[in-house]
Amino acid sequence: MSNNYTAKYGNFYVRALLVNDVDENYLRWVCDEEVTDFLEIKYNTYTLQNLMDYTASFEGDTSKFLFGVFDTETHKHIGNGTINSVNYHSGIFDVGYFIGEKEYWGKNSGLATLLMLKKIAFEELKLRKIISWVYANNIRNRFVLQRIGYTHEATIKERFLYKGIKTDAGIYTLTTEDWFAKVKPKFEI
Amino acid sequence: MNNIELEQRIKKTMSVIFDTDIESINEQSSPETLEKWDSLGHMNLVVALEEEFNLQLTEEQMLQIMDYKMIVELLTKIV
Numbered sequence: 001m002s003n004n005y006t007a008k009y010g011n012f013y014v015r016a017l018l019v020n021d022v023d024e025n026y027l028r029w030v031c032d033e034e035v036t037d038f039l040e041i042k043y044n045t046y047t048l049q050n051l052m053d054y055t056a057s058f059e060g061d062t063s064k065f066l067f068g069v070f071d072t073e074t075h076k077h078i079g080n081g082t083i084n085s086v087n088y089h090s091g092i093f094d095v096g097y098f099i100g101e102k103e104y105w106g107k108n109s110g111l112a113t114l115l116m117l118k119k120i121a122f123e124e125l126k127l128r129k130i131i132s133w134v135y136a137n138n139i140r141n142r143f144v145l146q147r148i149g150y151t152h153e154a155t156i157k158e159r160f161l162y163k164g165i166k167t168d169a170g171i172y173t174l175t176t177e178d179w180f181a182k183v184k185p186k187f188e189i
Numbered sequence: 190m191n192n193i194e195l196e197q198r199i200k201k202t203m204s205v206i207f208d209t210d211i212e213s214i215n216e217q218s219s220p221e222t223l224e225k226w227d228s229l230g231h232m233n234l235v236v237a238l239e240e241e242f243n244l245q246l247t248e249e250q251m252l253q254i255m256d257y258k259m260i261v262e263l264l265t266k267i268v
Contacts, residue, residue, distance in 0.1 A: 106229035139235070139251050140228035146252060147220055 003058065003065050005124050007116035008072065009189050012109060014081060014116045017058075017068040021077060022051045029079070029100025038138040038162075039098060062086070065120075069099065069113050078104045081117045083125070091128025091176075093121055111144050115189050118148075122179045129175045135160055136168035149183045150174045190268060192261075199260055202241045206234045219256035242268050 003016035027048055029035050036042035058066040063086045069079040081097035095117045099109045121127045134141055136155065146152075150172040159169030174183070183189075203218065204211040207225040220226040226234070235251050238244075242264060246254075250267075254260045 106225070106227060108227045110228060136248065139248060140232055142252055143228045143231045143255075146255060 002060070003067075005065065005067075005120045007119045007189075009112040009116050009119075009187075010108060011072050012078075012112045012116070013070050013072050014067040014113065014120075015070070017055055017066045017080060019052050019055050021068055022048060022055055023077075024048070025077065025100065026051055026080075029098065032100070034102070035098055035100050038135045038141065039096070062088075067117065069097070069109065069116075071104070076101070078109065079113065081113050083117055083121050086121075086125065086127065088127075091126075093125075093127045093130055094132055095121065095130060110141075111147065114144060114148060115183075115187055118174070118179060118183070119189055122176045127176070129173060132172045133159065134170045134172055135162060136170050137162060142170060142172075145172045148174065149178055149186070151178075192265065195264060195268060196261055198241055199238070199257070199264065202237050203234065203257070203260075206230060206237050214257060216258055238264070244268065 006013060006015045027046060030041060030044075030046045030051070033042065055066060058064055064082060064084040065086075067081045067083075068077050069081055070077055078101040079097065079099035081095060083093055083095050086093045095114065097110065097113045097117065099105060099113070118130065121130065132145070132150070133156075134145065136142075151174070152170055153173050154171040156169045156171065158166035160167045200211050200214040203209075203214050203223075207223045207230060209223065209225075220231070223230075235246060235254075238254075238260070239246060244267060250263060254263055
């Protein structure tokens with residue numbers, strides 16, 4: 001099954017990221033410590049080839065989906081998002097994202113990306129609940145999750161290492177019921 | 190510091206960070222009403238409030254102040 005899912009919100013849209021979308025900009029983002037500050041990918045080493053291999057690994061896999069985030073007006077590729085750890089039996093999934101082009105930071109690009117990924121997950125894939133692990137000291141991401149209506153269900157002590165320091169993880173969740181009743185009407189997506 | 194002074198300083202700080210008139214900051218002000226109040230704007234606001242009131246907010250307090258009324262409520266208690 002190919003990933004034909006798309007969504008639009010505000011000045012942004014997402015579509016499947018393809019191998020031929022992989023370029024020097026994508027490589028620059030994943031090598032930028034400021035971009036990957038709170039992402040586990042910061043521990044890996046990247047080349048154009050392994051980014052292409054990574055992108056190709058999503059093709060035909062229904063348990064994970066890779067999307068590019070694009071500027072609606074210019075079609076500039078500005079970041080990536082994933083719907084991952086999909087369990088169709090339980091309806092559970094997670095999402096991940098980063099905005100690589102820093103000129104788009106401070107323009108609700110992260111909020112828009114999360115909303116679009118969840119629209120696809122809840123409305124197209126018919127999944128039931130997102131469970132996200134967040135670095136406790138990632139206040140920016142936690143702010144976005146709270147705005148979107150996530151519930152902070154638990155804290156796991158010392159789940160991550162952040163710059164060598166043991167760091168707690170917040171577990172944030174959002175259900176399909178809350179998506180349709182609260183989030184979707186509030187953000188008109 | 191009385192409440193009027195406190196609120197004026199909060200409004201002034203928010204107006205600078207969110208690049209808007211001080212008169213437009215009111216009890217309804219939130220990320221939904223201020224375009225620049227996104228995740229980056231929020232962190233800028235936290236830093237600006239800490240400098241303005243010479244304090245350090247905890248992570249939980251940073252996430253508690255999700256609109257103008259909550260900022261006033263929190264700072265009334267701790268300033």
